[in-house]
Amino acid sequence: MIKVFFTDSSRRFEQADSLAFAGVSPSVLPTVVLRSEQTYQEVLGFGAALTDAACYVISGLPAEPGKALIDNLFSADQMGLNVCRLAIGASDYARMDYSYAETPEDSDLRHFSIDYDRDYILPVIREARKSNPDLFFFSSPWSPPGWMKTGGSMCGGWMREKYLEVYARYFLKYLQAYAEAGVTVNAVTPQNETETDQLGNMPACLWHPEFEMSFARDYLAPLLKEHGLDTKVWIMDHNYIMWKRAKWMLDDPAFKDVVDGVAFHGYQGSPDMMTNLHEAHPQTHIYWTEGGPDLGDTYEIDWCHWGKVFTDAMRNWSRSVTAWNMALDEKGTPNIGPFPCAGLVTVYADTHQISYSGQYWAMAHFSKTVQRGAKRIGSSEIAGISNVAFANPTGEKVAVFTNPGLAKEIRLTYEGKQTVVRLPANSLVTLTWE
DSSP, X not given: OEEEEEESSSOSSEEEEEXXXXXXXXXXXXEEEEEEEEEEEEOOEEEEEOOHHHHHHHHTSOHHHHHHHHHHXXXXXXXXXXXXXXXXXXXXXXXXXXXXXXXXXXXXXXXXOOGGGXXXXXXXXXXXXXXXXXXEEEEEOSOOOGGGBTTSSSEEEEBOGGGHHHHHHHHHHHHHHHHHTTOOOOEEOSOSSTTOOGGGSSSEEEOOHHHHHHIXXXXXXXXXXXXXXXXXXXXXXXXXXXXXXXXXXXXXXXXXXXXXEEEEESSSSOTHHHHHHHHHOTXXXXXXXXXXXXXXXXXXXXXXXXXXXXXXXXXXXXXXXXXXXXXXXXXXXXXXXXXXXXXXXXXXXXTOOEEEOHHHHHHHHHHTTOOTTOXXXXXXXXXXXXXXXXXXXXXXXXXXXXXOSSOXXXXXXXXTEEEEEEEOTTEEEXXXXX
């Protein structure tokens, strides 16, 4: 029996009548061939970023609906989100610009403090992990403290080489302080979007690739090892088009040895650039770490756009998909930066009503069916339809189809059997079978 789940104009991840496999017979239908003997990357999971803004919006809900939203997002029997991004200090989606070491030239970090995060950020993160104990957290800074940079501000400028060792200790203090507050961080990136200063309009920092290499290889990794932390290091955290930067850095064997993976954003370039990197460095993992919807007429119905984005990421070796803000209000705030964006969910400030983005429903087709430890398996492609398939650790198979066009039928063949799948117009369809 094949379970079938639809998202289309009238349904949102709704289970429909089951299908069955039968013997293969001649057909003129476009055919997707699944090959379970072809295995690719192992899946880490799916989720979104618990930014300052997202935690503030979620924390503003009354206790009962707030818990219901957290359970909806994280509980294994609901959305089951299990890979979330955290910000080390302020991102552009924050209530204010801040770091954990505001005292200039405090190279001993005597005034280091995560107190800003204690009010609502850490409580929401802890509640999320309570709802899903298997949550994997990775953390990214949008800027070091301003005094470690050219220009002296968190907004724009370059990282200064003389502070690399101090900044490694800053990371260590962050990881230790978060652990003491009940939150284990599993991975870090040295910098969000290493090659942009966003014209000084938001927390951001330019990093020369040699500085990023030195920071991770010579300072951060040895310090983590010295203190018994197994926190993974992911590099770059920037667009597809930057894959050659990552390749060049990983060509250094000593640097490659301390790097678990490369984090990609989808704003520039094409997802096949992740495959370019994989082919150059196949032992280094790949992660898709940022991309969010916009407010507007298509906010609640653009699931096909995101279904294709997520499918492309997974077909090009990404182990995870992490969207941008988990939640924002109806104005796309709090936001101290120049870029408009919407949350995976929208929480209306006055009414506490919650609306769900097309991105949320696209994510559901993956997070609700694809387990951590699943392996992507081979699946052929047909024109106009995106697809990706997985084998869960339980042996269950999952196939996700995105059809942005008119309704059509396709044939799916698997191990000498076939079934006919109807794909409604503008739909995501997920099949699961033992």
